[in-house]
Amino acid sequence: MRIIVDAMGGDYAPGEIIKGCINAASTYQGNLKITLVGRKNAIAEELEKQGVSDEIFDIVHAEDVIAVDEPPVMAIRRKKDSSMVKGLELLREDRSSVFVSAGSTGALMAGGLLKVGRIKGIDRPALAPLIPTRKLPVLLIDAGANADCKPINLVQFAIMGSVYMEKVVGRTNPRVGLVNIGQEENKGNELTKEVYSLLKEQDNINFAGNVEARDIPEGVVDILVCDGFVGNTILKLTEGLALTLFGILKEEFTKSFVAKIGALLLKPGLINIKNMMDYDEVGGAPLLGINGGIIKAHGSSKARAIENAIKQAKLFIENKVLENITANL
Amino acid sequence: MRIIVDAMGGDYAPGEIIKGCINAASTYQGNLKITLVGRKNAIAEELEKQGVSDEIFDIVHAEDVIAVDEPPVMAIRRKKDSSMVKGLELLREDRSSVFVSAGSTGALMAGGLLKVGRIKGIDRPALAPLIPTRKLPVLLIDAGANADCKPINLVQFAIMGSVYMEKVVGRTNPRVGLVNIGQEENKGNELTKEVYSLLKEQDNINFAGNVEARDIPEGVVDILVCDGFVGNTILKLTEGLALTLFGILKEEFTKSFVAKIGALLLKPGLINIKNMMDYDEVGGAPLLGINGGIIKAHGSSKARAIENAIKQAKLFIENKVLENITANL
Numbered sequence: 001m002r003i004i005v006d007a008m009g010g011d012y013a014p015g016e017i018i019k020g021c022i023n024a025a026s027t028y029q030g031n032l033k034i035t036l037v038g039r040k041n042a043i044a045e046e047l048e049k050q051g052v053s054d055e056i057f058d059i060v061h062a063e064d065v066i067a068v069d070e071p072p073v074m075a076i077r078r079k080k081d082s083s084m085v086k087g088l089e090l091l092r093e094d095r096s097s098v099f100v101s102a103g104s105t106g107a108l109m110a111g112g113l114l115k116v117g118r119i120k121g122i123d124r125p126a127l128a129p130l131i132p133t134r135k136l137p138v139l140l141i142d143a144g145a146n147a148d149c150k151p152i153n154l155v156q157f158a159i160m161g162s163v164y165m166e167k168v169v170g171r172t173n174p175r176v177g178l179v180n181i182g183q184e185e186n187k188g189n190e191l192t193k194e195v196y197s198l199l200k201e202q203d204n205i206n207f208a209g210n211v212e213a214r215d216i217p218e219g220v221v222d223i224l225v226c227d228g229f230v231g232n233t234i235l236k237l238t239e240g241l242a243l244t245l246f247g248i249l250k251e252e253f254t255k256s257f258v259a260k261i262g263a264l265l266l267k268p269g270l271i272n273i274k275n276m277m278d279y280d281e282v283g284g285a286p287l288l289g290i291n292g293g294i295i296k297a298h299g300s301s302k303a304r305a306i307e308n309a310i311k312q313a314k315l316f317i318e319n320k321v322l323e324n325i326t327a328n329l
Numbered sequence: 330m331r332i333i334v335d336a337m338g339g340d341y342a343p344g345e346i347i348k349g350c351i352n353a354a355s356t357y358q359g360n361l362k363i364t365l366v367g368r369k370n371a372i373a374e375e376l377e378k379q380g381v382s383d384e385i386f387d388i389v390h391a392e393d394v395i396a397v398d399e400p401p402v403m404a405i406r407r408k409k410d411s412s413m414v415k416g417l418e419l420l421r422e423d424r425s426s427v428f429v430s431a432g433s434t435g436a437l438m439a440g441g442l443l444k445v446g447r448i449k450g451i452d453r454p455a456l457a458p459l460i461p462t463r464k465l466p467v468l469l470i471d472a473g474a475n476a477d478c479k480p481i482n483l484v485q486f487a488i489m490g491s492v493y494m495e496k497v498v499g500r501t502n503p504r505v506g507l508v509n510i511g512q513e514e515n516k517g518n519e520l521t522k523e524v525y526s527l528l529k530e531q532d533n534i535n536f537a538g539n540v541e542a543r544d545i546p547e548g549v550v551d552i553l554v555c556d557g558f559v560g561n562t563i564l565k566l567t568e569g570l571a572l573t574l575f576g577i578l579k580e581e582f583t584k585s586f587v588a589k590i591g592a593l594l595l596k597p598g599l600i601n602i603k604n605m606m607d608y609d610e611v612g613g614a615p616l617l618g619i620n621g622g623i624i625k626a627h628g629s630s631k632a633r634a635i636e637n638a639i640k641q642a643k644l645f646i647e648n649k650v651l652e653n654i655t656a657n658l
């Protein structure tokens with residue numbers, strides 16, 4: 001089993017990316033082969049720093065790096081010798097492997113489409129991260145790959161999300177909720193009203209009706225379906241609100257000596273809450289709909305997040321996600 | 330100055346509504362006249378319970394009540410003798426007054442349009458609540474009155490929101506942010522891209538560019554402009570996440586004896602945070618664009634929220650919001 005890793009993508013590349021790969025290689029031993037794509041010298045230097053032989057990895061040199069603020073399509077077309085483009089080309093050559101990158105989401109989406117192509121029957125691929133809730137994490141699809149969607153896109157998101165949750169995350173008969181501004185069937189905008197009536201007819205998913213944003217943090221379904229604009233807003237607002245509330249808590253809890261003692265006594269509880277909101281535990285988000293496995297790791301991924309993204313990639317292969325999506329269309 | 334209050338709308342009507350009116354009447358003494366609309370007997374009973382003479386209010390009898398789950402337009406058309414319809418008719422007769430209701434948002438919007446009408450030059454009225462942030466509260470417009478919007482609607486929301494923030498909330502030269510899924514001008518869906526280019530040309534507002542959902546809780550602008558689907562999602566997710574996080578905090582903080590002591594020491598800080606997220610302080614949301622002042626109080630409003638909504642209504646009149654919106658179109 002082969003995992004291709006973009007060694008140069010993300011805020012902490014290549015150091016933390018390579019550390020994550022070393023940890024994954026040690027955890028899974030001979031069960032997987034990791035291909036590192038990126039600047040050979042930088043990779044070699046990092047491996048030496050970590051005291052690891054370069055023989056445990058395949059290393060494929062790529063001179064360039066695509067930055068997060070580059071226009072995606074242009075970056076993919078022009079930077080032919082970038083770690084992302086080369087990684088995607090390796091994926092195209094061997095569709096039984098999976099590509100992991102913490103680089104630009106837009107470039108990964110554009111590159112996936114241009115270099116690897118779509119699954120037959122899928123019009124638009126979608127980004128599907130797991131977001132933390134009070135109960136179990138929930139798959140949010142689409143989280144930002146498609147700012148404008150047609151009803152059929154959301155139906156395909158629901159099918160792909162269901163396969164992924166069942167096969168990779170291990171959620172049996174996962175419930176699909178449609179993000180909407182009311183619970184009743186007739187509520188919503190033109191898009192969601194039409195999607196509701198289509199999802200209702202779909203017999204290959206477990207449709208649970210509309211979910212209002214207020215109920216999202218309680219984890220009332222397994223999969224949240226929405227267009228990429230709404231999904232991206234949900235993803236970023238959840239992240240932002242958690243950060244802001246922790247910031248305020250920290251401020252209040254260090255205001256006085258008494259408060260500091262109180263916070264010390266509450267430390268185990270506070271750590272529990274922080275862990276619950278921790279994206280590193282989740283790993284990465286699959287780009288579902290590309291005819292090849294792509295796991296997008298968070299831009300701020302450190303070693304543990306990369307290790308988890310590789311674990312996800314492994315499950316993606318083992319559970320034949322691509323074949324299962326095709327079979328369910 | 331006259332404030333018309335729907336005595337029967339909201340989860341705690343008529344008790345808490347009337348209590349809020351009594352408090353407002355005592356705070357503002359002779360400066361405002363409150364008209365209570367609703368079942369005469371229920372109102373009289375409540376006033377007696379509070380030991381207050383019914384002479385401090387005008388009381389207008391309405392036999393019916395519109396429930397929150399009734400289809401809005403049908404409810405307004407059929408329940409001609411409801412407190413909401415009668416209140417809106419009083420507003421139409423005297424456009425220098427303001428109508429306050431904690432009843433159904435949808436019915437209030439439909440009733441506002443059907444009974445009172447729009448401001449000339451405004452295509453769609455919008456619901457504009459203040460949402461709590463780490464800094465000052467931010468006006469969110471539209472928070473759910475219009476599930477589908479055209480670019481021109483959002484431009485009008487920006488203008489109305491700016492007038493309201495400046496005149497009623499007292500924010501000088503308020504900054505308008507467009508809710509979007511990227512910071513750069515070319516990011517977004519078809520709607521926001523077009524709105525961006527229109528807002529940039531607008532010289533009667535202080536346009537600050539795109540705001541990503543991640544930055545909303547930090548209070549980076551004064552006004553957030555978006556379509557009603559996105560706005561409603563932001564409003565409800567903010568509310569839901571705050572509730573869920575407080576729920577988890579509470580759980581963790583009562584898990585052990587040590588944790589309970591810690592929570593006790595942190596009580597002042599925790600109360601500060603809770604107050605920050607408290608919607609009662611904010612009062613209600615204006616329905617901007619209706620040719621008459623309408624303040625929608627939260628459905629779960631208690632006396633303090635109603636008193637604050639009445640204060641908002643008073644500022645609405647004193648600062649000639651309707652005239653100022655018209656002047657800025």
